Amino acid sequence: MSQxxxxxxxxxxxxxxxxxxxxxxxxxxxxALKRLIDSAHSPYTSVKLLVAxxxxxxxxxxxxxxxxxxxxxxxxxxxxEPNVRIQGYLAISGVSxxxxxxxxxxxDVLVQLLQSDDQEEVGVVKKSLTEHLDLDPAIxxxxxxxxxxxxxxxxxxxEQAIRDRLRSLVLKYLSDDAKRRVQEHAKPGSSADxxxxxxxLKAMPQLNLQENTIITKDILLQLPSFGRLSLRGRQLxxxxxxxxxxxxxxxxPSGVTRSSLEKSKPYLELVxxxxxxxxxxxxxxLLGFIYSHLLxxxxxxxxxxxxxxxxxSSVGSSLAASENPxxxxxxxxxxxxxxxxxxQLVNAAPALFSxxxxxxxxxxxxxxxxxxxxKACNWRKTDFKWSVPSNLITSLLEVRKQAENEHKRGKLDxxxxxxxxxxxxxxxxxxxxxxxxxxxxxxxxASSATNVTKGMSSSSNRxxxxxxxxxxxxxxxxxxxxxxxxxxxxxxxxxLDSNTNSLTDRRPERDRHxxxxxxxxxxxxxxxxxxxxxxxxxxxxxxxxxxxxxSLLSRLxxxxxxxxxxxxxxxxxxxxxxxxxxxxxxxxxxxxxxxxAATADRDGHASSRQSSLLDRMKQEGDNTDGxxxxxxxxxxxxx
Numbered sequence: 001m002s003q004x005x006x007x008x009x010x011x012x013x014x015x016x017x018x019x020x021x022x023x024x025x026x027x028x029x030x031x032a033l034k035r036l037i038d039s040a041h042s043p044y045t046s047v048k049l050l051v052a053x054x055x056x057x058x059x060x061x062x063x064x065x066x067x068x069x070x071x072x073x074x075x076x077x078x079x080x081e082p083n084v085r086i087q088g089y090l091a092i093s094g095v096s097x098x099x100x101x102x103x104x105x106x107x108d109v110l111v112q113l114l115q116s117d118d119q120e121e122v123g124v125v126k127k128s129l130t131e132h133l134d135l136d137p138a139i140x141x142x143x144x145x146x147x148x149x150x151x152x153x154x155x156x157x158x159e160q161a162i163r164d165r166l167r168s169l170v171l172k173y174l175s176d177d178a179k180r181r182v183q184e185h186a187k188p189g190s191s192a193d194x195x196x197x198x199x200x201l202k203a204m205p206q207l208n209l210q211e212n213t214i215i216t217k218d219i220l221l222q223l224p225s226f227g228r229l230s231l232r233g234r235q236l237x238x239x240x241x242x243x244x245x246x247x248x249x250x251x252x253p254s255g256v257t258r259s260s261l262e263k264s265k266p267y268l269e270l271v272x273x274x275x276x277x278x279x280x281x282x283x284x285x286l287l288g289f290i291y292s293h294l295l296x297x298x299x300x301x302x303x304x305x306x307x308x309x310x311x312x313s314s315v316g317s318s319l320a321a322s323e324n325p326x327x328x329x330x331x332x333x334x335x336x337x338x339x340x341x342x343x344q345l346v347n348a349a350p351a352l353f354s355x356x357x358x359x360x361x362x363x364x365x366x367x368x369x370x371x372x373x374x375k376a377c378n379w380r381k382t383d384f385k386w387s388v389p390s391n392l393i394t395s396l397l398e399v400r401k402q403a404e405n406e407h408k409r410g411k412l413d414x415x416x417x418x419x420x421x422x423x424x425x426x427x428x429x430x431x432x433x434x435x436x437x438x439x440x441x442x443x444x445x446a447s448s449a450t451n452v453t454k455g456m457s458s459s460s461n462r463x464x465x466x467x468x469x470x471x472x473x474x475x476x477x478x479x480x481x482x483x484x485x486x487x488x489x490x491x492x493x494x495x496l497d498s499n500t501n502s503l504t505d506r507r508p509e510r511d512r513h514x515x516x517x518x519x520x521x522x523x524x525x526x527x528x529x530x531x532x533x534x535x536x537x538x539x540x541x542x543x544x545x546x547x548x549x550x551s552l553l554s555r556l557x558x559x560x561x562x563x564x565x566x567x568x569x570x571x572x573x574x575x576x577x578x579x580x581x582x583x584x585x586x587x588x589x590x591x592x593x594x595x596x597a598a599t600a601d602r603d604g605h606a607s608s609r610q611s612s613l614l615d616r617m618k619q620e621g622d623n624t625d626g627x628x629x630x631x632x633x634x635x636x637x638x639x
Contacts, residue, residue: 006044006046006047009047010050030065037068037072041075049084052084052091056094056095066099069095077113082120089113096135107139108143111129111143111166114166114173133178144173150167150207168211175222183224216270221280237271237281240270241271251263256302260303260304265307265310268314275318283319284341287315291341295348298355299351308358312355312366312369315369316369316371319372320368350389353398356399370399374423378423403417
């Protein structure tokens with residue numbers, strides 16, 4: 001075929017088209033259209049290029065020749081010559097502009113043509129496709145979504161490969177080449193937005209992670225309808241969480257331990273991106289999913305350390321994002337549903353902190369999550385008067401210790417370290433509280449009463465005056481806040497009366513007849529116990545008329561008059577003991593003790609007492625006349 005022949009065919013076609021235009025009515029148009037359709041298969045490139053340029057002008061009045069005309073255009077797009085193909089791509093746009101009813105069909109053809117290997121041709125196809133997007137956004141976006149959604153009909157491997165490649169090309173076109181045009185047309189509430197969002201969400205359950213990531217980050221979240229805490233954002237999160245639940249069941253079949261959540265972890269991170277970074281939906285949706293599906297698996301060894309740390313970080317980051325104020329609605333931080341969920345997460349704080357402590361490596365993100373969880377615990381403690389469980393306090397002590405170690409190694413900055421310490425401090429008792437707490441907690445139980453031999457170890461193992469090691473010690477129950485008071489020391493010789501060998505009472509006259517008890521010791525009951533429980537270590541006095549007698553300390557610590565016989569009290573009023581002033585310390589006199597002590601000094605050894613002081617008091621009480629005579633004798637002796 002010579003160039004002359006090609007030129008001759010081209011000139012002949014041009015002349016025919018001019019004559020057809022001059023014919024009246026539709027006769028000339030119909031004849032011209034038939035000639036163009038036949039020339040689309042011409043062996044001459046110049047002729048086919050002319051057909052590609054002229055066909056769109058005749059398509060509107062093609063009538064029954066419409067299908068033939070469209071197929072002729074499509075044949076040009078599949079021509080062996082690149083120039084012809086490119087002109088055919090442009091002809092498709094011309095046909096759609098001329099007759100809008102062919103937009104959907106032509107858009108589908110252009111989508112198929114994205115598979116071209118020639119980059120120049122692909123550029124023209126994308127340009128034509130964008131023109132269709134401008135002509136009718138909803139229809140064109142619907143065609144694109146149809147190519148993304150996998151077909152339900154079975155396909156062979158070759159067909160499946162073609163379909164998968166075409167899907168990736170469409171996603172690239174929407175997320176890159178036509179990104180700005182899509183944003184312009186898919187306005188909130190528009191039909192284009194409805195078609196695109198619905199189509200992509202429908203496709204996601206059947207797509208892989210890479211494809212769903214592109215749809216989420218590069219297409220949907222770029223749309224105006226996916227604004228802050230939007231309904232569209234919530235729909236996206238719900239779809240992603242549905243996929244996550246399916247994959248989580250695959251990650252954690254029965255019997256599997258130390259799962260790394262290989263399949264579900266990327267989707268958890270994708271939900272975090274939507275809710276935390278882009279704020280397209282409230283983080284409570286992610287928190288609710290974690291609370292229901294992951295927190296129950298946190299204890300034990302169902303999850304690996306990295307998976308546990310992922311759960312911890314997701315909870316902390318979501319709690320931090322939830323603090324941002326929302327004007328109203330169910331997503332408000334003060335909403336009842338969110339408050340309930342937040343309290344439930346705080347209940348699980350011990351398990352979450354344990355997951356954090358098990359992690360081999362921590363970074364700024366995990367420490368930030370730690371601070372958020374600590375703030376949530378403080379919120380509940382402050383606003384709801386929460387009784388902090390002991391296992392949480394134990395975990396917080398470990399967190400504080402780890403923060404100190406990380407700060408010393410330079411892995412935790414000073415500001416974060418101090419903030420963590422301040423957040424933990426309200427849960428940890430200070431030093432004084434830690435010392436007082438065990439005392440206060442045990443003072444009310446009878447079983448924790450203090451034994452004198454334990455409370456005064458320095459003196460209880462030594463027999464007192466007139467006592468032997470064979471006598472059992474007297475157990476005194478007292479308030480823990482009061483210090484055990486030792487027995488009164490032996491009065492110095494300087495305060496003894498040289499004539500009477502007795503102690504002189506230097507108290508004011510109005511106090512000399514007061515009971516000789518210590519105000520710092522609480523009153524004892526008749527059993528010798530302030531708590532009302534029986535005294536340990538022996539029988540009570542008065543059982544069968546004899547038994548172990550109360551010690552001097554128990555009588556001195558009693559303000560009850562029942563501890564001293566009535567006759568003895570009458571005698572005390574007649575002859576009060578004189579106690580010298582010893583600089584604020586109240587000394588007690590024991591009649592005859594000084595003289596016996598002097599006798600013991602002269603003999604060179606201490607005499608053992610054959611009877612206790614209470615026995616002598618009893619004897620004096622039983623023999624009133626003898627007691628009075630002895631009292632008169634002593635009075636005369638002192639005189």
